[in-house]
Amino acid sequence: MQLSRRVSSIQPSPTLALNAKADALRAQGVDIINFGAGQPDFPTPEHICQAAIKAINDGFTRYTPVPGTPELKQAIVDKFKRDNGLDYTTDQVMVNVGGKHSSYLIMQAVIDQGDEVIVPAPFWVSYPPMVILAGGKPVIVPTKLEDGFKLNLADLEAAVTDKTKAIFLNSPSNPTGSVYSAEELRPLVEFCAAKEILMISDEMYEPILFDGRSFTSTAAISPAAYEWTMTLNGVSKAYAMTGWRIGYMGGPVDIIKACSKIQSQSTSNPTSIAQKAAEEALNGPQEIVVEMNQSFERRRDLIMELIGELPQVSCYRPEGSFYAFPSFAAYYGKKAGDKVIGGSQDLADYLLEEASVAAVPGIAFGEDACIRFSFAISDAEIQKGMHQVREALAKLA
Numbered sequence: 001m002q003l004s005r006r007v008s009s010i011q012p013s014p015t016l017a018l019n020a021k022a023d024a025l026r027a028q029g030v031d032i033i034n035f036g037a038g039q040p041d042f043p044t045p046e047h048i049c050q051a052a053i054k055a056i057n058d059g060f061t062r063y064t065p066v067p068g069t070p071e072l073k074q075a076i077v078d079k080f081k082r083d084n085g086l087d088y089t090t091d092q093v094m095v096n097v098g099g100k101h102s103s104y105l106i107m108q109a110v111i112d113q114g115d116e117v118i119v120p121a122p123f124w125v126s127y128p129p130m131v132i133l134a135g136g137k138p139v140i141v142p143t144k145l146e147d148g149f150k151l152n153l154a155d156l157e158a159a160v161t162d163k164t165k166a167i168f169l170n171s172p173s174n175p176t177g178s179v180y181s182a183e184e185l186r187p188l189v190e191f192c193a194a195k196e197i198l199m200i201s202d203e204m205y206e207p208i209l210f211d212g213r214s215f216t217s218t219a220a221i222s223p224a225a226y227e228w229t230m231t232l233n234g235v236s237k238a239y240a241m242t243g244w245r246i247g248y249m250g251g252p253v254d255i256i257k258a259c260s261k262i263q264s265q266s267t268s269n270p271t272s273i274a275q276k277a278a279e280e281a282l283n284g285p286q287e288i289v290v291e292m293n294q295s296f297e298r299r300r301d302l303i304m305e306l307i308g309e310l311p312q313v314s315c316y317r318p319e320g321s322f323y324a325f326p327s328f329a330a331y332y333g334k335k336a337g338d339k340v341i342g343g344s345q346d347l348a349d350y351l352l353e354e355a356s357v358a359a360v361p362g363i364a365f366g367e368d369a370c371i372r373f374s375f376a377i378s379d380a381e382i383q384k385g386m387h388q389v390r391e392a393l394a395k396l397a
């Protein structure tokens with residue numbers, strides 16, 4: 001069977017592939033420490049699970065309206081107002097099958113053949129393939145560790161052409177952990193709004209913030225920003241609900257309507273039961289979010305201390321999310337036996353074999369100098385894993 005050119009032009013998600021590899025090694029009895037996971041290691045809170053069980057018992061098991069149940073959409077409107085100061089109506093929000101699906105739908109809804117979408121690097125692995133699947137061209141704009149991996153206005157201006165249609169911005173960031181302040185966002189979003197470039201603001205890790213930082217939504221920067229921003233969020237990371245597959249977004253009505261049309265012809269609606277659980281997550285007690293954040297902050301401190309003990313490794317101190325993205329460039333060119341470590345893929349393969357540590361090579365995120373370590377694992381695993389990394393690095397000659 002000749003597969004489509006579209007599907008042949010992308011690779012499977014490298015983060016999910018690494019997890020599958022780590023799981024397979026574990027199944028063979030290898031004691032792998034998995035720094036690859038992009039999900040909280042906590043269970044979904046009990047009151048949220050109970051809401052789903054109640055939905056089943058109540059027979060809430062049929063199709064729902066395409067963009068989500070009215071009750072969940074109202075909970076999303078209330079959340080955007082309460083946490084982000086954003087005034088959206090229920091027509092301006094929709095529920096999707098996970099946060100990943102929100103970005104996918106937007107690409108399908110706004111991108112035509114040849115349109116350009118700016119993707120600052122390091123980027124979340126799924127942005128460029130989603131642009132390609134929609135017929136667009138990802139325009140990768142590198143950022144530097146010294147700048148906190150944040151995009152600046154000059155680099156943005158230089159990347160824009162008359163074909164630029166949209167830009168992805170992800171804060172708190174997967175994979176770098178950097179967080180844009182309101183002052184850093186303002187020039188970027190005002191420039192985009194003036195050029196009529198859609199800002200796709202992926203705020204999936206919003207509540208995971210360290211050192212007492214506060215969060216500003218891109219759309220809240222100004223009326224023009226509000227008009228030209230799609231605000232993406234979800235329950236996966238905030239409430240330890242990755243398997244429930246509920247994401248949501250808010251933005252201009254015409255884009256929401258277009259995304260809803262595509263959803264109506266593809267997934268119909270997100271799972272009815274999971275929508276009831278998400279409603280409880282957003283409306284229910286929020287203490288659990290604060291508690292998880294405290295754990296992530298403690299683990300951030302721990303992993304940064306251990307990364308600091310690795311010779312010749314530098315790392316931006318994560319301000320949010322649960323990822324550290326240290327640079328191992330000083331080790332490239334060294335040898336393991338007679339094999340030269342050429343880049344992040346070779347080093348990640350070496351760490352898996354030699355240190356039994358799974359971590360995602362930075363090349364997957366558009367930055368080959370680095371490797372991504374998720375610290376959404378136990379303190380004991382972080383300690384043991386980083387110790388094994390240190391020993392493995394010392395063997396490279």
Ligand SMILES: Cc1ncc(COP(=O)(O)O)c(C=O)c1O
Nearest residue numbers: 038098099100124174204234236
């Ligand atoms: C930056 C970012 N956006 C969106 C998502 C998607 O989340 P979901 O699991 O809800 O599809 C992820 C998941 O890893 C992510 O890291």
